Amino acid sequence: MTRIVRDELRQRVASAGWWYQRIDLGDGICTADEPRYHEIVWQRIEPTLPRRLGGATVLDVGCNAGYFAIELKRRGAGRVLGIEPVRLHLEQAILCRDALGLDIEYLPLDAHELATIDGTFDVVVFTGILYHLKSPLLVLEQLGRLCRDLVVVETECILEDARNVVHARQGPPGAVVPTACRRGCMKFVEGAELNGDPSNWWIPDTECVVGMLRSTGFRFFSSPVYPTEGRLLLLAAKSESTMADLSALR
Numbered sequence: 001m002t003r004i005v006r007d008e009l010r011q012r013v014a015s016a017g018w019w020y021q022r023i024d025l026g027d028g029i030c031t032a033d034e035p036r037y038h039e040i041v042w043q044r045i046e047p048t049l050p051r052r053l054g055g056a057t058v059l060d061v062g063c064n065a066g067y068f069a070i071e072l073k074r075r076g077a078g079r080v081l082g083i084e085p086v087r088l089h090l091e092q093a094i095l096c097r098d099a100l101g102l103d104i105e106y107l108p109l110d111a112h113e114l115a116t117i118d119g120t121f122d123v124v125v126f127t128g129i130l131y132h133l134k135s136p137l138l139v140l141e142q143l144g145r146l147c148r149d150l151v152v153v154e155t156e157c158i159l160e161d162a163r164n165v166v167h168a169r170q171g172p173p174g175a176v177v178p179t180a181c182r183r184g185c186m187k188f189v190e191g192a193e194l195n196g197d198p199s200n201w202w203i204p205d206t207e208c209v210v211g212m213l214r215s216t217g218f219r220f221f222s223s224p225v226y227p228t229e230g231r232l233l234l235l236a237a238k239s240e241s242t243m244a245d246l247s248a249l250r
């Protein structure tokens with residue numbers, strides 16, 4: 001990179017608004033100074049994936065500035081598509097892609113519009129998204145149709161706590177009885193209750209996430225891990241011959 005090009009890129013990064021993701025653009029230019037949470041998520045996921053993706057196709061839902069799309073492209077993915085409804089983030093993703101010279105597609109789509117996407121994908125990255133959705137099961141159903149092999153799910157979650165219990169009627173016809181349910185719940189959050197952010201709608205527990213994924217076509221699961229308090233990371237695959245080593249998620 002010549003100095004003029006480098007200075008121009010530095011200027012464009014500085015004027016591109018606040019960066020949620022830290023992305024290294026080379027030549028000492030980074031979109032943020034401090035390490036960010038998505039880097040911890042990537043450190044956990046990375047050992048579960050093949051060293052080379054051999055042209056596998058990737059969809060990154062709510063891709064933000066494209067950190068996961070970029071990492072997977074560099075690892076040998078074929079078609080990589082990122083979708084992101086917030087213009088600021090989409091523009092950041094395009095800036096990073098162009099600075100790095102990578103062949104990644106971006107579309108200004110909301111996760112509720114997955115059904116409008118052409119094609120299918122071997123890997124779907126679904127990190128930091130579930131709790132932002134008004135209709136999570138509907139979106140997972142659409143995701144299940146688009147995904148051929150593996151989904152990486154990371155989400156805010158209800159804390160694992162032996163005291164958790166919800167009383168609801170359960171049971172087969174004729175034997176529906178009030179039951180203490182300890183798992184399989186999703187908490188509605190109204191307004192800005194979670195982190196002052198009105199774009200948060202639902203907080204599922206681990207069993208709820210696994211159950212929704214089972215209901216939308218996924219049959220094989222990693223053990224859940226919790227990279228930080230109240231955050232769940234999980235891999236789910238459609239078949240046992242998945243490209244990922246599900247046992248490697250730690």
Ligand SMILES: C[S@@+](CC[C@H](N)C(=O)[O-])C[C@H]1O[C@@H](n2cnc3c(N)ncnc32)[C@H](O)[C@@H]1O
Nearest residue numbers: 038062063064085086089110111112127128132
């Ligand atoms: C917590 S950030 C996670 C970003 C990235 N996936 C990651 O793991 O680092 C949430 C991202 O989801 C996007 N988002 C919020 N609501 C969305 C929706 N309904 N559909 C798709 N993306 C959404 C936000 O604009 C933001 O980029």
